[in-house]
Amino acid sequence: MDLKDFKESSNxxxxxxxxxxxxxxxxxxxxxxFLPIIRMLLKTKFGWAIIALGAFAYxxxxxxxxxxxxxxxxxxxxxxQDEKEAVFIKKVLASTEIVWSDILAKHxxxxxxxxxxxxxxxxxxxxxxxxxQMGPFYCxxxxxxxxxxxxxxxxAKRHNAPGDFAQAYVLAHEIGHHIQNIQGTLSKVQQLQxxxxxxxxxxxxxxxxxxxxxxxxxxxxxxYAQKRFHVLEPGDISEALNAASSIGDDTLQKEAxxxxxxxxxxxxxxxxxxTWFKRGFTTGDLNACNTFK
Numbered sequence: 001m002d003l004k005d006f007k008e009s010s011n012x013x014x015x016x017x018x019x020x021x022x023x024x025x026x027x028x029x030x031x032x033x034f035l036p037i038i039r040m041l042l043k044t045k046f047g048w049a050i051i052a053l054g055a056f057a058y059x060x061x062x063x064x065x066x067x068x069x070x071x072x073x074x075x076x077x078x079x080x081q082d083e084k085e086a087v088f089i090k091k092v093l094a095s096t097e098i099v100w101s102d103i104l105a106k107h108x109x110x111x112x113x114x115x116x117x118x119x120x121x122x123x124x125x126x127x128x129x130x131x132x133q134m135g136p137f138y139c140x141x142x143x144x145x146x147x148x149x150x151x152x153x154x155x156a157k158r159h160n161a162p163g164d165f166a167q168a169y170v171l172a173h174e175i176g177h178h179i180q181n182i183q184g185t186l187s188k189v190q191q192l193q194x195x196x197x198x199x200x201x202x203x204x205x206x207x208x209x210x211x212x213x214x215x216x217x218x219x220x221x222x223x224y225a226q227k228r229f230h231v232l233e234p235g236d237i238s239e240a241l242n243a244a245s246s247i248g249d250d251t252l253q254k255e256a257x258x259x260x261x262x263x264x265x266x267x268x269x270x271x272x273x274x275t276w277f278k279r280g281f282t283t284g285d286l287n288a289c290n291t292f293k
Contacts (some may be wrong), residue, residue: 001092001164001165001168001231001232001233001293002230002231002233003088003091003095003231003239006085006091006094006221006229007091007094007097008090008091008093008094009090009091009093009094009097009113009116010137011093011097011114011115011172012090012093012112012115012116012117012118013115013116013117013118013144014086014118015117015119015120015123016082016086016118016119016120016149018119018120018123018221020044023104025069026286029264040234042087045080048215052112054058054187059103064143067255070273077120077150082149083235085149085152085167086149087097087117088120088164088167089116089147089149089167089168089171090116091170092167092171092172093116093171095221095225095229095231096171096172096175096221097111097113098228099221099228100175100179100221101113102228103115103220103224103286104179104182107286109182109183112143112182114138114143114144114145114175114178115142115143115144115145116144116145116147116171117130117145117146117147118147118148118149119147119148120132120148120149120150121148123146125139125141125142125144126139126141126142126145127139127140127141127142128143130146130148132150132151134235135151135169136148136151136171136173136174137174138174138175138177138178138181138186140177140181140186141186143178143181145171145174145175147171147174149171149278151170152167152170153193155170155243155247157245159246159247160242160246161239161243161245161246161247162239163235163236163239163242163243164236164239165232165233165235165236165239165240166239166240166243168222168240168241169218169222169239169240169243169244169277170243172217172218172222173214173215173217173218173223175217175218175221176213176214176215176216176217176218176221176288177210177214178215179214179217180210180213180214185210185213185290186210189206189207189210189253191204193207201263204263204264204265205265206265207266207267208249208265208266208268208272209291209292210291211266211267211268211273212267212268212276212291213252213289213290213291213292215244215268215273215276215277215280215287216276216277216279216288216291217280217289218240218277218278218280218287219277219278219279219280219281219282220280220281220283220284220285220289222240222277222281223281223282223283224284227284237281240277241274241277241278244270244273244274244277245270245271245273245274246270247268247273248268248269248270248271248272248273248274249262249264249265249266249268249269249270249271250262250265250269251270251287276289276291
């Protein structure tokens, strides 16, 4: 994907330097290890000051114990590659801002740009704790997309879906949820799912429709990004389709447990995800993305 002429979006909250320990908590082993130190600090005013400073840091979004080895283990980060990916994804975000502002304006809707939160390990979101193992997600409560760049390593190595456009597709999918939030779709779906109560089968079924529409919207973005800016390079669409297929519910279930349980789908099958992305990319039409029919 050729974005060399794009400026980075300014709507980014970069928390990667915060240590990625918020929300992980501290293990019981870690607490027992540091208990003698804490007791010693409590005996002096200086010690109390250190504890107070540590508490302030923790509730500000940083776990000071992580510096001493008491937090969760971290995978070593290639800082050069990490920064390269951050710059790229900020440019992708900028392209979504331009494209969606234009598309929604034609429908009489003003596009409110979401914020992208980049983090490592874990952080706090308006929807609760954000953990790396949760994967990228959109939080409608604060209208922010949360992305641990380590997910791209997993996408490439574990799911065999490398490539810059595969990364762009992931972000575009989450921006698709922001479009749904603007349209009021997410609130309607939430109300409907609450009516289902404990009927997870029905709740899952409607969630699949939400996710497939976000896939379609990501295709719409790709359609107009190419039409206006000519950003696509050979193989880009194949990368997106491969990523969509690699993280389909049926594929992930087979990898995890060896068999498929369709009633437990929450994002759609590999074939469905590919189909809806292609529909959005081919038509460039929001109306073609009605997965709720």
